[in-house]
Amino acid sequence: MTETARNTMLFGVIAAMIVYVGFAQSWNSALLIVAMGLISAIMALGVNLQWGFAGLFNVGIMGFVALGGLAAVLVGMPPTEGAFAAGGVGVVVALLMGAATIVLAIVLYRRMSPGLTRSLVLIVILVAGFFIFRGLLDPSVDRIEAINPAETGYLGGLGLPVLVAWPVGGLFAAGAAWLIGKTALGLRSDYLAIATLGIAEIIIAVLKNEDWLTRGVKNVIGVPRPVPYEIDLQNDPAFVERAAGFGFTPVEASTLWVKALYIVLFAVVLIILMWMAQRALHSPWGRMLRAIRDNEVAAEAMGKDVTARHLQVFVLGSAICGIAGAMMTTMDSQLTPGTYQPLRFTFLIWVMVIVGGSGNNLGAVLGGFLIWFLWVQVEPMGLWLMNLITAGMADGSPLKAHLIESAAHMRLLTMGLVLLLVLRFSPRGLIPER
Amino acid sequence: MDFLNAIVALANYVLVPGIAYGSQLALGALGVTLVYGILRFSNFAHGDTMALGAMATVLITWLFQSWGISLGPLPTALLALPFGILACIGLLLLTDRGVYRFYREKKAKPVILVIVSLGITFIYNGVTRFIIGADDQNFFDGQRFIISAREFKKATGLDEGLSFKTTQGITIVTAIIVVVLLFWFLNKTRAGKSMRAYSDNEDLALLSGINPERVVMITWMIVATLATIAGVLYGLDKSFKPFTYFQLLLPIFASAIVGGLGNPVGAIAGGFVIAFSEVTITYAWKKILVYLMPDALEPSGLVQLMSTDYKFAVSFVILLIVLLFKPTGLFKGQAV
Numbered sequence: 001m002t003e004t005a006r007n008t009m010l011f012g013v014i015a016a017m018i019v020y021v022g023f024a025q026s027w028n029s030a031l032l033i034v035a036m037g038l039i040s041a042i043m044a045l046g047v048n049l050q051w052g053f054a055g056l057f058n059v060g061i062m063g064f065v066a067l068g069g070l071a072a073v074l075v076g077m078p079p080t081e082g083a084f085a086a087g088g089v090g091v092v093v094a095l096l097m098g099a100a101t102i103v104l105a106i107v108l109y110r111r112m113s114p115g116l117t118r119s120l121v122l123i124v125i126l127v128a129g130f131f132i133f134r135g136l137l138d139p140s141v142d143r144i145e146a147i148n149p150a151e152t153g154y155l156g157g158l159g160l161p162v163l164v165a166w167p168v169g170g171l172f173a174a175g176a177a178w179l180i181g182k183t184a185l186g187l188r189s190d191y192l193a194i195a196t197l198g199i200a201e202i203i204i205a206v207l208k209n210e211d212w213l214t215r216g217v218k219n220v221i222g223v224p225r226p227v228p229y230e231i232d233l234q235n236d237p238a239f240v241e242r243a244a245g246f247g248f249t250p251v252e253a254s255t256l257w258v259k260a261l262y263i264v265l266f267a268v269v270l271i272i273l274m275w276m277a278q279r280a281l282h283s284p285w286g287r288m289l290r291a292i293r294d295n296e297v298a299a300e301a302m303g304k305d306v307t308a309r310h311l312q313v314f315v316l317g318s319a320i321c322g323i324a325g326a327m328m329t330t331m332d333s334q335l336t337p338g339t340y341q342p343l344r345f346t347f348l349i350w351v352m353v354i355v356g357g358s359g360n361n362l363g364a365v366l367g368g369f370l371i372w373f374l375w376v377q378v379e380p381m382g383l384w385l386m387n388l389i390t391a392g393m394a395d396g397s398p399l400k401a402h403l404i405e406s407a408a409h410m411r412l413l414t415m416g417l418v419l420l421l422v423l424r425f426s427p428r429g430l431i432p433e434r
Numbered sequence: 435m436d437f438l439n440a441i442v443a444l445a446n447y448v449l450v451p452g453i454a455y456g457s458q459l460a461l462g463a464l465g466v467t468l469v470y471g472i473l474r475f476s477n478f479a480h481g482d483t484m485a486l487g488a489m490a491t492v493l494i495t496w497l498f499q500s501w502g503i504s505l506g507p508l509p510t511a512l513l514a515l516p517f518g519i520l521a522c523i524g525l526l527l528l529t530d531r532g533v534y535r536f537y538r539e540k541k542a543k544p545v546i547l548v549i550v551s552l553g554i555t556f557i558y559n560g561v562t563r564f565i566i567g568a569d570d571q572n573f574f575d576g577q578r579f580i581i582s583a584r585e586f587k588k589a590t591g592l593d594e595g596l597s598f599k600t601t602q603g604i605t606i607v608t609a610i611i612v613v614v615l616l617f618w619f620l621n622k623t624r625a626g627k628s629m630r631a632y633s634d635n636e637d638l639a640l641l642s643g644i645n646p647e648r649v650v651m652i653t654w655m656i657v658a659t660l661a662t663i664a665g666v667l668y669g670l671d672k673s674f675k676p677f678t679y680f681q682l683l684l685p686i687f688a689s690a691i692v693g694g695l696g697n698p699v700g701a702i703a704g705g706f707v708i709a710f711s712e713v714t715i716t717y718a719w720k721k722i723l724v725y726l727m728p729d730a731l732e733p734s735g736l737v738q739l740m741s742t743d744y745k746f747a748v749s750f751v752i753l754l755i756v757l758l759f760k761p762t763g764l765f766k767g768q769a770v
Contacts, residue, residue, distance in 0.1 A: 057545050059478075059552070130739070138735075183754050187761050189545045190476035194687045195757065198750035201684060209743045342680070347556060350549070409568070412560030419553040420533060423546070 007362060007431055014369050021377075028252075031259040033376055035331060038266035039324050041368030044352040045270075045277055045361060046320030051350075052359035052433065053286060054313040055293040057189055060180070060196030062345035063203035064318045066337070067176055068169030068325025070207060073220045073335045075165035077157030083144050088155055090140025091212065094133055101129025144212040154215045163226050166269070166326045173322025174315045176203065181314040186307040192314075200346065207337035214335060221334040227261040230254040262331055269327065270365070273320060277361045289313060290359075321349075343412060348375060351419045357429025366431055374418070375411065382410030435592070440725035442594040446583070447721070452713040453706075454602040454671055457609035460705030461664035462682065463689035464616065464698055465657045471633040471696035472653040473534070475547035480661060480686065482558035485679035486525060487662025488669045489566050491518030492573045499575065507577035512604070515666055522658040529554060530654050538650070555680070562676045571674045576600060601671040612663055613702060616656070620698065625652050633696065681746070685712070688749040692756045694763025703764060708749050716742045 018037075022030035043061065050056040105125050112118040145153045176199060184195035207214045214220060233239045233254035243253030280286050292299040292306050300306050329335050348371060356367020386407040390400040422429065462484060469477040477483075494514035504510050533554060537547055580603050583595025620626040625648075632639040632649045640646060665679065672678070689708045693700025718736035740748065756763060 055545065057548060134739075183757050187757060190548055191691070191757060191761075193476065193478075193545075193548055194684075194691065195750075195754070198684050198688075198746070198753060201681070202744070202747045202750055205743055205746060209741065343556065343559075347552065350552070354549070406564045406567070409560055409563040412556045412563065414560075416553045416556035416560060420550065420557070423550060423553065424533075424536060 007366075010366055010430060011369075014366070014373065017373060028255055028259070029376075031256060031263065033373055035259055035262050035266060036328075036376075037369040037372045038263065038270050039328050039331075040349070040352060040372040041365040042266075042270055042273060042324040042327070043321050043349045044356060044364040044368040045273055046317040046324065047349050047353045048317075048356075048358060048361060048364035049277060049280075049320065050314055050317035051353055052361075052364070053281065053289045053293065054310055055189070056185075056310060056314055056317075057193045058196045058314070058317070059193045059342075059346055060198075060200035061321050061349050062340050062342050063196070063200030064173035064176065064321040065325030065328070065345050066200075066203050066207055066340050067172040068166075068322035068327070069329035069335050070214060071169035071172050071322070072162060072165040072223055072326045072329035073214060074157045075160050075168050076162035076223050076330070077220060078159040078224075080144075080147060080152040080154060080156035083147050083152065083155050086147060087140030087143040087212070090136055091144070091155070094136035094140065097136060098129065098133040101125060101133065104129075141210075141212045152215075153218070154212050154220070161226065162224050162330050165330065166323050169326030170319035170323040173325070174319040177315045177318030178311070181311040185310045185314065197342075200342065204337060204340050207335075207340070214337060217338050219334055219336045219338075223329060223333045223335065225333055226265065226330065227258050230258055233257060266327060269323065273323075274361060274365065281361060343415075348372075348415065351415050354419060355422050355429055357431040357433065359433030360429070360431045363429050363431035363433075367429070370430075371415075371418075375415070378411050378414050379408060382407040382414070385410075436725040439592055439594045440722050442586075442590075442592055442596050443722050443725065446594065446596045448710075448713055448717055450596075450598060450602055452710045454605045455713065456706035456709030457605050458664055458668045458671065458705075459682075459685055459689045459709050460702040461609055461612060461660050461667070462686040463693065463701035463705050464613075465660040465664065466686055466690045467693070467696055467698060467701040468653055468657055468660075470690070472629060472649060473538070473547070475544045475551065476687070476695075477657075478548060478551045478683065479554040479558055480657075481679040481681075481683040482555050482562065482676075483522065483526065483658065483661040484665030484668070484682070485562050485676050486558050486665075487518050487522035487658065488665030488674055488679075489562050489676075490521035491515055491662065491666045492566065492571055492669070492674055494518060495573045505576065507600070508604070509574050509576040509600070509670060511573055511666055511670055515663065518666065519659050519662045522662045523655050526654045526658045527651065530650065559676060559680065566676070568676055571669075573674060574601065574670055599671070601667075605667045605671055608663060608667060612660070616660075616698070619656075625649075629653060684746050685709075685749040688753040691753060692763055694765040697763065697765045700763050700765035707764075708752060711752055712745045712748045715739045715748050716745050 018030050018033055021033060043065065047058065047061060050058050105122055108121060108125065109118070112121065144155060147153055180192075180195050180199050184192045208216050210216065211218070230251075231254075234250045239254070239257075240250045243250055246253070248256070288299070288304055289309060291302075292304060292309055296306055352367035352371040353364050354367070355371055356365070357363025383404070386404050390403050393400040462480065465483070466477060466480050469475070469480070491511055491514045494517045495509075495511045498504070498510050498514055503513065505513055533550060534547070537550060577600055579597055580600055581596060581598040583597040586597070587593070587595045620630055628639065628644045629649050629652060631642070632644055632646065636646075639649075668679075668682070685708050689704035690701050691704070692707055693702070693704030716738065718738040720735070720737045723737055
């Protein structure tokens with residue numbers, strides 16, 4: 001079988017499975033799987049850029065995705081009335097002061113000669129800077145959080161069209177990635193993994209605790225949408241008439257139509273990114289990255305700046321994850337920091353890339369769809385399996401109850417197992433690198 | 435008097451919890467550092483190995499409790515610990531057989547092994563949740579305090595009480611015993627010496643007739659022991675919850691790297707550095723400052739540098755500083 005035929009077949013199988021869900025469960029679930037599959041595919045594309053092209057191990061995808069989500073709130077939400085006047089200036093000044101302290105410390109570190117004096121000066125500057133930062137920040141934060149805490153109590157956003165947030169999310173993630181890459185790249189490969197694991201946890205901690213920025217665990221709901229609202233569609237006689245023409249009820253038609261619009265938007269983003277990634281892979285730059293990946297020492301001997309290329313590709317890949325994160329928050333139209341879990345947002349994406357075929361962009365997209373489909377469907381399948389196993393047991397036996405209750409944890413096991421099996425028996429994935 | 439009160443408050447809120455937490459981190463970091471030294475990869479599954487070992491111990495503790503076996507004032511978990519360790523050893527050896535050995539024979543890159551260990555993490559995590567659920571479990575019994583705050587106040591007449599929990603005492607004593615045994619093993623026994631030789635220079639060790647599979651097996655057994663003990667101590671001291679062990683991964687790795695990956699002494703030092711930084715930075719110093727400062731200068735706020743929600747950020751920042759300025763760690767580790 002030729003490669004094109006094989007790939008078409010693989011994508012065809014996934015399409016058939018999704019269509020099956022459409023008939024067997026509902027078209028709403030099927031379209032939701034497609035939409036989330038597209039987002040997953042974009043994340044997988046970003047990770048594939050880092051891992052497949054350059055061999056960088058990023059365990060902080062969750063953090064970059066969450067930063068994208070933050071961008072959706074900061075760009076899309078309307079500003080809270082009076083919040084900026086109450087404490088916005090103070091917060092901005094405090095953040096600038098904090099940044100200035102760090103910049104000053106770095107400059108002094110470079111300018112002064114090493115020794116006890118330098119250490120002491122740096123410590124004094126950093127400690128004093130920290131207290132000034134907290135002294136400016138805390139009162140402003142209190143004032144912001146005091147404004148109608150039940151509904152707002154945060155700064156709000158800029159009130160711009162939410163589509164603007166997508167590239168902004170990419171920028172946020174790129175900034176964080178640059179910071180991490182600058183410190184951890186150029187050292188052993190494991191260090192990047194640990195550093196990214198850490199930054200992801202910290203980003204989530206910030207989103208959960210800085211109420212003035214994200215309302216914390218109170219969640220931001222009602223992020224504006226780039227597509228019409230279902231309720232408006234249902235009240236639009238022209239739409240209802242058209243829906244009736246196709247034999248849909250207004251409710252059904254409006255939910256399907258909204259999802260379809262999202263799918264179109266996401267597909268456009270995926271196609272653009274896919275085109276760029278393909279061009280990058282086949283450019284001299286892409287070849288250089290793969291040369292570095294396969295033999296760092298040789299590439300360095302040829303005069304390639306390994307650390308700088310790694311930093312570049314790490315920032316780019318993380319930015320793609322940030323874009324996907326902003327898209328996801330836009331579709332959910334809410335930011336819920338409590339739902340960001342490493343399993344769902346880091347590990348799952350890794351499984352996608354490895355199963356799909358690391359180093360191959362098409363493989364990453366395939367993996368994104370396939371693993372997302374499994375992720376959604378494993379729980380009902382696990383429950384079904386548990387019901388089958390326990391069918392012979394007496395009703396009301398504690399073991400039976402426990403097994404059925406534990407079916408929800410099957411996802412972890414299954415995904416871990418899928419990853420290990422693919423790594424062992426087919427390490428190149430479904431669509432291997434050419 | 436005020437000065438004494440300040441010292442007691444410091445001991446109660448900073449020193450004692452810091453030493454207990456530091457011991458737990460040190461035991462965890464020792465496991466990570468040993469895997470790194472011998473098998474040459476960062477074992478992301480270590481947190482969940484701790485959870486699994488602790489879970490086995492919890493289950494056996496419950497069994498003992500239902501049989502009415504107890505250790506009097508000490509928690510029953512100590513009696514169950516050896517069985518938990520055995521279960522954990524069995525599991526790790528099985529994992530090595532089924533998963534890691536294949537990659538070792540293929541001489542796969544370390545980063546592949548890290549990914550594999552991430553897969554193992556989730557399988558372990560799934561198994562733990564599958565068996566015991568995702569909720570908090572209480573398995574502590576016996577006497578709660580060695581010194582309770584009230585008795586201390588009565589005995590000394592001070593305003594501040596010092597409480598010393600049984601679990602903290604057990605943690606510190608156990609950690610000392612384990613570390614002494616470990617260093618005795620590494621430095622004095624034949625097996626320990628072969629482990630160090632293998633860690634220093636694999637080729638030379640192989641040439642001198644050391645059996646690598648045996649070294650790896652012994653390493654996993656020690657790692658399982660350390661992980662189970664660390665997991666149980668942490669569970670006794672705080673509470674047993676599967677997810678917290680995954681989150682412990684960051685401070686544990688930070689400890690191992692700060693001390694120097696692959697260096698056991700460094701792992702212990704790193705554990706205490708991280709633990710004390712976390713505790714001092716997230717502790718509200720008001721109470722102690724009130725005793726020490728003259729009335730006019732008393733602080734109005736809590737004097738807490740960072741809220742406890744950011745305790746992971748502390749270990750992370752220390753990790754970054756070490757990576758930036760001294761990537762081999764305080765004590766010279768192997769990694770660059």
